[in-house]
Amino acid sequence: MLSGPYLLYIGDAPDELSIKSSRGMAQWRPEACVGQYRAPGSALTLGLPDMGFQQAKAAGAQTLILGVANAGGVMAEGLTNDVLAALAAGLNVASGLHQKLAATPIIAEAAARLGLSLFDAREPSEPMPIGKGYRRAGRRVLTVGTDCSVGKMYTSLALERELRRRGVKADFRATGQTGIFIAKSGVPIDAVVADFIAGAAEWISPAREDGGWDLIEGQGSLFHPSFAGVSMGLLHGSQPDALVLCHEPGREQMRGINGRALPDLATCLAANLQAARLTNPDVQAVGVALNTSKLAPDAARALCDQIAGELNLPCQDPVAMGVDQITDRLLACVAS
Amino acid sequence: MLSGPYLLYIGDAPDELSIKSSRGMAQWRPEACVGQYRAPGSALTLGLPDMGFQQAKAAGAQTLILGVANAGGVMAEGLTNDVLAALAAGLNVASGLHQKLAATPIIAEAAARLGLSLFDAREPSEPMPIGKGYRRAGRRVLTVGTDCSVGKMYTSLALERELRRRGVKADFRATGQTGIFIAKSGVPIDAVVADFIAGAAEWISPAREDGGWDLIEGQGSLFHPSFAGVSMGLLHGSQPDALVLCHEPGREQMRGINGRALPDLATCLAANLQAARLTNPDVQAVGVALNTSKLAPDAARALCDQIAGELNLPCQDPVAMGVDQITDRLLACVAS
Numbered sequence: 001m002l003s004g005p006y007l008l009y010i011g012d013a014p015d016e017l018s019i020k021s022s023r024g025m026a027q028w029r030p031e032a033c034v035g036q037y038r039a040p041g042s043a044l045t046l047g048l049p050d051m052g053f054q055q056a057k058a059a060g061a062q063t064l065i066l067g068v069a070n071a072g073g074v075m076a077e078g079l080t081n082d083v084l085a086a087l088a089a090g091l092n093v094a095s096g097l098h099q100k101l102a103a104t105p106i107i108a109e110a111a112a113r114l115g116l117s118l119f120d121a122r123e124p125s126e127p128m129p130i131g132k133g134y135r136r137a138g139r140r141v142l143t144v145g146t147d148c149s150v151g152k153m154y155t156s157l158a159l160e161r162e163l164r165r166r167g168v169k170a171d172f173r174a175t176g177q178t179g180i181f182i183a184k185s186g187v188p189i190d191a192v193v194a195d196f197i198a199g200a201a202e203w204i205s206p207a208r209e210d211g212g213w214d215l216i217e218g219q220g221s222l223f224h225p226s227f228a229g230v231s232m233g234l235l236h237g238s239q240p241d242a243l244v245l246c247h248e249p250g251r252e253q254m255r256g257i258n259g260r261a262l263p264d265l266a267t268c269l270a271a272n273l274q275a276a277r278l279t280n281p282d283v284q285a286v287g288v289a290l291n292t293s294k295l296a297p298d299a300a301r302a303l304c305d306q307i308a309g310e311l312n313l314p315c316q317d318p319v320a321m322g323v324d325q326i327t328d329r330l331l332a333c334v335a336s
Numbered sequence: 337m338l339s340g341p342y343l344l345y346i347g348d349a350p351d352e353l354s355i356k357s358s359r360g361m362a363q364w365r366p367e368a369c370v371g372q373y374r375a376p377g378s379a380l381t382l383g384l385p386d387m388g389f390q391q392a393k394a395a396g397a398q399t400l401i402l403g404v405a406n407a408g409g410v411m412a413e414g415l416t417n418d419v420l421a422a423l424a425a426g427l428n429v430a431s432g433l434h435q436k437l438a439a440t441p442i443i444a445e446a447a448a449r450l451g452l453s454l455f456d457a458r459e460p461s462e463p464m465p466i467g468k469g470y471r472r473a474g475r476r477v478l479t480v481g482t483d484c485s486v487g488k489m490y491t492s493l494a495l496e497r498e499l500r501r502r503g504v505k506a507d508f509r510a511t512g513q514t515g516i517f518i519a520k521s522g523v524p525i526d527a528v529v530a531d532f533i534a535g536a537a538e539w540i541s542p543a544r545e546d547g548g549w550d551l552i553e554g555q556g557s558l559f560h561p562s563f564a565g566v567s568m569g570l571l572h573g574s575q576p577d578a579l580v581l582c583h584e585p586g587r588e589q590m591r592g593i594n595g596r597a598l599p600d601l602a603t604c605l606a607a608n609l610q611a612a613r614l615t616n617p618d619v620q621a622v623g624v625a626l627n628t629s630k631l632a633p634d635a636a637r638a639l640c641d642q643i644a645g646e647l648n649l650p651c652q653d654p655v656a657m658g659v660d661q662i663t664d665r666l667l668a669c670v671a672s
Contacts, residue, residue, distance in 0.1 A: 225469025232568040236561050236564055258470075
């Protein structure tokens with residue numbers, strides 16, 4: 001179990017993409033983050049005070065979050081030394097790397113000796129059940145996408161925030177390592193054994209009777225040839241009442257797949273709705289979330305208007321415009 | 337690596353369903369099976385000579401195949417004792433149980449001490465790659481289904497046999513434990529980590545330039561709420577040129593899911609073709625394979641004719657009728 005406050009790790013990470021999880025924490029849980037740890041000369045910043053490990057501990061930090069990715073996900077020597085130094089300073093350590101902290105003997109030994117905790121966000125915390133698809137109580141929104149990394153986590157979190165702002169009970173349900181840091185719970189759904197994908201989605205969003213919403217973080221895309229199995233199981237297990245389609249306009253090819261074009265939005269949405277009906281025949285699309293960060297504001301607005309007209313759905317950039325229209329549609333469409 | 341000849345295990349298994357893998361071996365590799373091992377009083381038989389472990393070893397058996405399933409997949413005491421006795425007699429042991437032989441210390445220790453091999457068919461033998469969906473050479477058939485356990489493995493094997501009978505190169509590619517026993521290789525695709533489903537399918541059916549066919553064993557169903565993620569990844573990774581739809585008429589509900597009806601054949605086939613087009617836009621349906629074992633021969637024949645007319649595809653029961661018409665269509669449809 002993660003315990004804050006946190007020190008966020010940057011180290012000598014080379015670029016924004018490689019500090020994605022630390023960035024997510026700084027963005028969504030700033031009140032829980034006391035500082036950032038950078039190697040000398042780092043040009044990246046999360047906008048938090050720079051701190052060493054002992055300084056962070058003195059400032060109240062309980063856990064160092066290794067919210068970084070590195071080539072191959074292996075635990076390089078510099079990173080291992082930083083983890084050992086953090087443990088020596090009395091910090092627990094949480095990691096989103098493929099290589100597990102607990103599987104690195106020198107780290108596991110130090111943590112045990114010092115009585116500190118290690119948390120591997122890419123490791124499912126317990127055995128998952130087999131999904132059954134039986135109708136369960138509660139209201140659920142799943143974000144789906146034209147591709148990987150198009151803003152599904154951000155959109156789910158923005159919907160949680162907007163619903164709560166309106167006094168509606170809502171809980172983000174995490175399926176990836178950054179989301180798990182933010183939510184302090186969840187299942188890294190791409191790391192579960194294939195037979196249990198739908199079951200893991202059922203497990204993170206169990207029946208609820210309090211009238212609240214589960215905002216489930218989507219993964220991958222039904223149109224991504226590497227990961228569509230994960231997306232499909234997540235779609236069935238989530239049993240969503242509503243889908244929000246996420247997309248980054250201008251992307252020339254699917255992430256990691258040379259020469260493969262993204263699906264068009266209408267085709268992608270129709271395929272997701274069709275698959276989702278297996279476990280919830282009443283599923284509806286309630287909006288489109290665009291990442292327009294590479295467009296000028298006027299162009300972004302015009303594109304949202306165009307897509308909204310084509311799909312007859314509210315279309316917004318959650319970062320630049322918020323999700324108020326999507327939330328309006330959600331609350332209007334799905335009976336309470 | 338599995339080495340025959342084999343002794344097939346029945347033990348005190350209670351019913352046909354629980355000896356499914358031993359039955360599959362006896363059916364498809366009879367020439368490699370020297371006998372069966374049964375507990376006293378067993379009413380089940382594979383039609384092979386009854387043998388003890390030492391007797392089997394003397395008759396040339398190299399490996400005991402635990403082709404049985406038991407409640408929860410755990411290694412019960414009686415089963416463990418039988419494995420230890422088989423090892424003591426000099427037999428290697430292969431298992432399709434969820435509980436791994438290698439993870440049972442008393443068994444692992446005995447095998448190591450005696451210099452014998454343990455083979456867990458439900459354990460992926462090496463790390464799988466990420467699927468990419470890039471077009472690769474070769475011709476591939478995937479069996480898909482309305483449900484689990486409707487004859488996908490049997491149909492794939494029957495197609496392999498029929499193609500070989502006609503002098504066409506063809507290789508069955510196994511994705512489940514029974515198939516892995518039969519093929520002596522393959523990947524238990526429901527046991528790989530979710531991110532690697534499509535990659536595992538690519539791995540078992542790599543590019544081939546010899547003009548031969550890969551007959552890939554399907555798993556689950558796009559319409560099964562527990563396992564559709566596996567089916568989807570397998571569909572994308574297999575990159576099939578042709579699909580054969582498998583079905584058991586008369587089944588009242590999806591396997592393991594109370595009250596859920598099976599999809600109709602046309603809907604199921606259309607959804608599979610649609611998904612398969614992601615990695616092979618030219619995919620075609622070439623036949624329907626029915627398990628008509630619960631129907632009278634006349635009724636079975638009439639149902640095949642009816643479905644053939646409705647879907648405009650050859651429809652046969654591979655067990656009762658063979659797969660010659662499906663093979664004709666396959667060879668006519670897919671250019672060599």
